[in-house]
Amino acid sequence: MTLSLNYSSKINKIRTFALSLVFIGFGVMYLGLLLKNIEWLMLIFFLLGMLCIVFSTVVYFWIGLLSTRAVQIVCPSCEKPTKILGRVDACMHCKQPLTLDKNLEGKEFDEKYNEKKYRNEINEKK
Numbered sequence: 001m002t003l004s005l006n007y008s009s010k011i012n013k014i015r016t017f018a019l020s021l022v023f024i025g026f027g028v029m030y031l032g033l034l035l036k037n038i039e040w041l042m043l044i045f046f047l048l049g050m051l052c053i054v055f056s057t058v059v060y061f062w063i064g065l066l067s068t069r070a071v072q073i074v075c076p077s078c079e080k081p082t083k084i085l086g087r088v089d090a091c092m093h094c095k096q097p098l099t100l101d102k103n104l105e106g107k108e109f110d111e112k113y114n115e116k117k118y119r120n121e122i123n124e125k126k
């Protein structure tokens, strides 16, 4: 079984994404402030920043919805209660990969997640 140790819970990932969006939003609005000499550009940056923040709120609501749909189990590794989203997910506490369907193990762990992309986006804005 070759599973990545860097795999983290889907809910945690989405939460990180939502939090990143808030920072990106504020970053974009700050850029707008720097460009206050060009009024229309400042307005565009402010609008973009607002959109990011509004979108992150939507994502937070979405996490709430997902959490209610997730299957709650007790992690066999750290014995804490955690939630599984979809067929395969990782423990929220110890990042132990968990699955509800052993036939699907491996395949979904190859799924490409965008976490690194989000991080790059934050770095670009700084």
Ligand SMILES: [Zn+2]
Pocket (backbone or CB within 6 Å): 075, 076, 077, 078, 079, 080, 082, 091, 092, 093, 094, 095, 096
């Ligand atoms: Zn665990």
